[in-house]
Amino acid sequence: MYNSGKIIAGLAVFFILATLPFLLNLGKANAKIEPSIDTPEINAMPKKHCVESKEFMRAEHMQLLNDWRDEVVRNGNRIYTSNSNGNQFAISLQNTCMKCHSNKKDFCDKCHNYMAVKPYCWGCHIAPKEDKS
């Protein structure tokens, strides 16, 4: 092979440059996304619970909100009975979800920004007032 020294050196340099971002972050923990549930309303609850289990909400809240929307707007059903704890909730993003999760910036936005998703809930629904930070 002609110029093998140069080619191999070049390949090595290319390989190091291309994998540099991965090599630099090797072994470092990724910034963990922890949506905060530290609000006065949630802290005041004797037993902390959401409408469904934490795992369900984490995975399915978008589907649940879609179904809630259709039930209220199109079918006029406004009471939701929880599968996991049997409690009844008024179906409302503004008046149920955000009454407890009054920290939109540290709860909703945290994951949504990380995942670069922009749900357009807040174009119409009024988010709770928070300190600008």
Place this chain on the structure above:
Amino acid sequence: MSMNRRQFLKLATVSTILGAGSATAINSLSRGNLEASQVSPDPKALKAKRWGFVVDVSKLTTDEDYQKCIDACHNIHNVPSHKEPRHEVKWIWKDTYEHTFPNVAEDKIMNRELQEKNFLLFCNHCANPACVRVCPTQATFKRKSDGLVMQDMHRCIGCRFCMAACPFGARSFNYVDPRKDNAIKVENKEFPTRMIGVVEKCTACYERLAIGEQPKCAEESNGAIVFGDLEDPNSEVRKLIAEKYTIRRKPELGTQPGIYYVIGGGEHA
């Protein structure tokens, strides 16, 4: 590989059946739909076969009486008031006799008082609504349970066909962002606003009916607006319609509007 016509048709048939079958199977397995047992209406909700209104403007004497109804509605529904008249958004408003009933022929010797009166106008919640027929996304739809003409803001694409179709001008388009320039004077935190590019209108306070309250305008009107079930012969609206002479706006168009305007008192009618 060569194939005769018979083999080709066999293969095509089998693969079509398999394809359609597996699509159905996948759809039925997909999760996400709420079980019907999990959702229910509020037991306090007001129920009717078909909601309707009787409006008696003789009970509204001053401009403030009209404005009280209009402001009460617009405040609880976060309806913006824009400075630019072209951008106006209205759910309930007042207009003159001849604008309200343009189809009634002009008559010089008719009751002058009536002719000079303003009328309160809002969505008629027609039995046969033109807006619903033209909506391409079913964003506006007629609620089967009580006949209200509803507007699903999540689905509205802002095509404005419904505005062209509505013979009563009951619909407004958000040409500008309603949250800009402090257009929403009093913000009701319990109710959403709208966004730029959707059509909005009176929803007969469906959010209040759902928790057992009357529409806001009826509550604020000192009895000028009466709300009730048009299909129930014993309801207050039906009694008023039976007792007094009432007319509806543009009935000849066949949309069957649900607002009855009282013309003249009971004794003379």
